[in-house]
Amino acid sequence: MDNVNTYQLKIKQVFSEVSKVVVGQSYMVNRLLIGLFTGGHILLEGVPGLAKTLTINSLSKALHLDFQRIQFTPDLLPSDLIGTMIYNQNASAFEVKKGPIFANLILADEVNRSPAKVQSALLEAMQEKQVTIGETTYRLDLPFLVLATQNPVEHEGTYPLPEAQVDRFMMKVYIDYPRKEDELEIMRRMANMSFTDSVSKVLSRDDIFAIRNEINHVQISETLERYIIELVFATRRPAEYDLLDFAPYIQFGVSPRASIALNRAAKAVAYFDDRDYVLPEDIKEVAYDVMNHRIILNYEAEADGIRTKDFIESILRKVPIS
Known part of the structure; x- marks a missing residue:
């Protein structure tokens, strides 16, 4: 029970650390942590400017995990995501150059800005926790979590996600505009240049697996x-x-x-x-x-x-x- 209490305190501390940077998005942080502690990928949808990317970035700083932010664009290629084979002239052989997908925490920013072939490149990683480059399959380090953001599909320059990929997200969370009081605080922080991006690391890899085990029980x-x-x-x-x-x-x-x-x-x-x-x-x-x-x-x-x-x-x- 002492361990459980310790972990509960650490979870509250994560909320506190993220709130140093992000105002009024505790619901979003709650859903992101549910995904982290249950091994489920999370998709955030909302119009630009609602701190989706900032929240995930801030959360990543509170974790002792490898983090990669991938900006999805119309010209992104699958190899830009998972990696590719490169010919080494000195060794007269092909070598593997791993892509940014080889991290514990992936921020797939504006994931619906890229066409289906790029979005589909995430499928194997999200479901099987592995990536195939050439003829070789590589296991991804655990924990592995995709936290994706997307703009509403009605916005120009977006592509609907394939149904098979959408189903692999544990939750799709709609992010709404902040309350008046929260937006007032946001405005004051930014106008007075009193914001900070200093977030202390709270949870280690072992903590995350221990919390997952507690939740399983x-x-x-x-x-x-x-x-x-x-x-x-x-x-x-x-x-x-x-x-x-x-x-x-x-x-x-x-x-x-x-x-x-x-x-x-x-x-x-x-x-x-x-x-x-x-x-x-x-x-x-x-x-x-x-x-x-x-x-x-x-x-x-x-x-x-x-x-x-x-x-x-x-x-x-x-x-x-x-």
Whole structure:
């Protein structure tokens, strides 16, 4: 229990260190830490200027991990990401030049600015934790986490992410504008040049693996496990769950990765709340971030103004905990 208390204090210290630089984005930091401690990749979406990149950069400084920021652009090539084979004239042989993907923490900045072939280069790394260059496969150092940012797809110069890649993100978190009080503080800091980028390192690699182990031991009852399955199946068969208003608009429900992510994320929420057991509220708290990007609506939904958020809210209201 002493170790758990120590780790709880360190997690709070991470929030404190990041808040030195970033104002009012504790929700974003919470989701990033859930991903870090459960091994799940996180996708942040929001208009430019909402401190998505700054938050990830600040978080990386609080960790004793190798960090790489990759700016995705329309002319980026897969080899710029994973590396390539280079011919060494002196040795008369090809040598491997590893790309920036060989780090523990990857910031894929504006990931939807690059075409599908570059985005797809992330698939093997995200799922298998390995990269293939030439005929050789290289294991990536653990922990390995992709924290990606993207602009809304309606913005000019963006490419929709392939569905297979989107599904590999544990959560897709929508970042909104700051509150009035937070924006006032941001304005004052920047106008008075009183901001700082000094963040102390708090968590080591061993700390991260230890916290992951503690979260794995958080208990979830069979009733709540079955509740997660019911939530997942409600997205696939809405008519069976008294969701007839939404049934005509659902093209695909969530994949099995969603049930795994709901379980892991709910355990992390409970752990952050200093509990060793999961409550129904923990599952509901992360349900939207876990499921919003995995539900595929059809064209009729867009025409009729049906939103994924409304569908998920209806699921949480109507699916009982039995």
